[in-house]
Amino acid sequence: MNEIINPTKIIFGIDSLNFLGEEASMFGKKAFIVSYENFLEKMGIKNKVQNMLKKNNVDYFVFDKIKPEPDLSLMENGRDLFKKNKCDFVIAIGGGSVIDSGKGVAMLSINQGACIDFLDDKKIKNSPLPLIAMPTTAGTGSEVTKYLVFADKKNKKKFTIKSEKVCPSLAIIDPQLTLNLPKNLTATTAVDSLVHCVEGYLNTKSNPYVSALSLMSVKTIITKLNKLIKNPRNLKLREEIMFSATLGGIVITNARTGVIHTMAAAIEPYCHLSHGEVVGRMLPKVLRFYINQGKCRKEMVKMFQYIYGQKINSPEVFIKKVEDFILDIFKTNNFKDQNISEDLIDEFIKRVFMDKGLPEVSPININVKNIQKLFKIVLYT
Ligand SMILES: [Fe+2]
Numbered sequence: 126m127n128e129i130i131n132p133t134k135i136i137f138g139i140d141s142l143n144f145l146g147e148e149a150s151m152f153g154k155k156a157f158i159v160s161y162e163n164f165l166e167k168m169g170i171k172n173k174v175q176n177m178l179k180k181n182n183v184d185y186f187v188f189d190k191i192k193p194e195p196d197l198s199l200m201e202n203g204r205d206l207f208k209k210n211k212c213d214f215v216i217a218i219g220g221g222s223v224i225d226s227g228k229g230v231a232m233l234s235i236n237q238g239a240c241i242d243f244l245d246d247k248k249i250k251n252s253p254l255p256l257i258a259m260p261t262t263a264g265t266g267s268e269v270t271k272y273l274v275f276a277d278k279k280n281k282k283k284f285t286i287k288s289e290k291v292c293p294s295l296a297i298i299d300p301q302l303t304l305n306l307p308k309n310l311t312a313t314t315a316v317d318s319l320v321h322c323v324e325g326y327l328n329t330k331s332n333p334y335v336s337a338l339s340l341m342s343v344k345t346i347i348t349k350l351n352k353l354i355k356n357p358r359n360l361k362l363r364e365e366i367m368f369s370a371t372l373g374g375i376v377i378t379n380a381r382t383g384v385i386h387t388m389a390a391a392i393e394p395y396c397h398l399s400h401g402e403v404v405g406r407m408l409p410k411v412l413r414f415y416i417n418q419g420k421c422r423k424e425m426v427k428m429f430q431y432i433y434g435q436k437i438n439s440p441e442v443f444i445k446k447v448e449d450f451i452l453d454i455f456k457t458n459n460f461k462d463q464n465i466s467e468d469l470i471d472e473f474i475k476r477v478f479m480d481k482g483l484p485e486v487s488p489i490n491i492n493v494k495n496i497q498k499l500f501k502i503v504l505y506t
Pocket residue numbers: 265317318321386400404
């Protein structure tokens with residue numbers, strides 16, 4: 126039996142932003158717009174968004190205090206303002222942090238409690254209020270995922286709520302909104318998406334639907350990201366990478382991420398790298414660990430053949446290509462430059478074991494010996 130989930134309606138393509146007003150009017154009379162500080166002005170879309178909403182009789186309140194890796198307190202602050210301003214639904218315009226914050230506000234505004242109370246998704250008694258997600262990066266796939274990532278910065282912890290209920294109602298995906306994305310963000314966000322697709326493809330929960338989306342996205346990212354980095358104003362390439370990122374979101378909603386993402390959540394509060402760079406640096410070595418355990422060999426050979434149209438006998442050829450791709454972008458594939466103490470590994474292992482769903486999908490056994498080895502390999506070799 127295979128199950129396929131994508132509860133989010135998707136409007137995709139150049140100029141899809143133009144549908145915002147009409148679509149928003151179907152969700153209520155007052156929107157709570159979530160974004161980074163002064164972001165709509167900086168993107169040059171403030172007047173356009175305001176005019177579209179006004180034309181469709183939708184009032185709005187702007188909450189533009191979102192910072193990367195949103196803290197739980199920020200979502201609670203958003204929830205209070207949402208209620209005080211009597212809003213009906215949320216519009217999130219920004220990267221993954223903004224969309225996740227939008228998910229948090231939409232959920233908290235109709236459920237009693239703080240984000241931390243909903244790690245067990247059965248506690249989300251009421252369906253969150255409608256959320257329109259408009260990504261301005263191409264990577265997290267948050268516009269279609271069932272994941273809400275938030276940080277508890279005081280305690281250096283990163284958490285994920287996993288529930289179909291938090292999927293946005295609508296994703297408006299306009300590649301023009303990524304045209305001004307700096308090169309480093311273009312690269313790190315796309316690499317995050319690459320890791321989503323590879324992990325989803327290799328997970329035991331994968332199915333033919335997930336495989337088709339994963340293969341297509343991995344091929345696009347590996348063969349076209351470097352071209353885009355050299356030609357950042359190429360709208361066609363922006364569109365292709367953005368589409369891959371959205372597909373990557375559908376992949377992980379259906380097949381989950383794997384051990385890389387779970388380990389990354391433990392490491393990230395202790396280093397100064399973006400999420401995409403952390404998971405990207407880890408990718409080649411974790412793949413090599415898989416094949417050394419006799420896992421996923423055929424799948425990696427198949428991925429290579431799909432991407433390059435050539436037959437190979439060893440999955441190492443695929444891993445070498447991935448490694449070269451990662452080194453070309455990040456110049457390193459370990460964390461020696463982050464000075465992460467080996468004393469933290471026991472704490473990291475505990476964090477990995479808090480992810481109860483991982484053993485069900487992981488191609489390798491999630492036991493202390495494997496995870497300890499993996500942390501040592503990815504951090505220090
Ligand atoms: Fe990710």
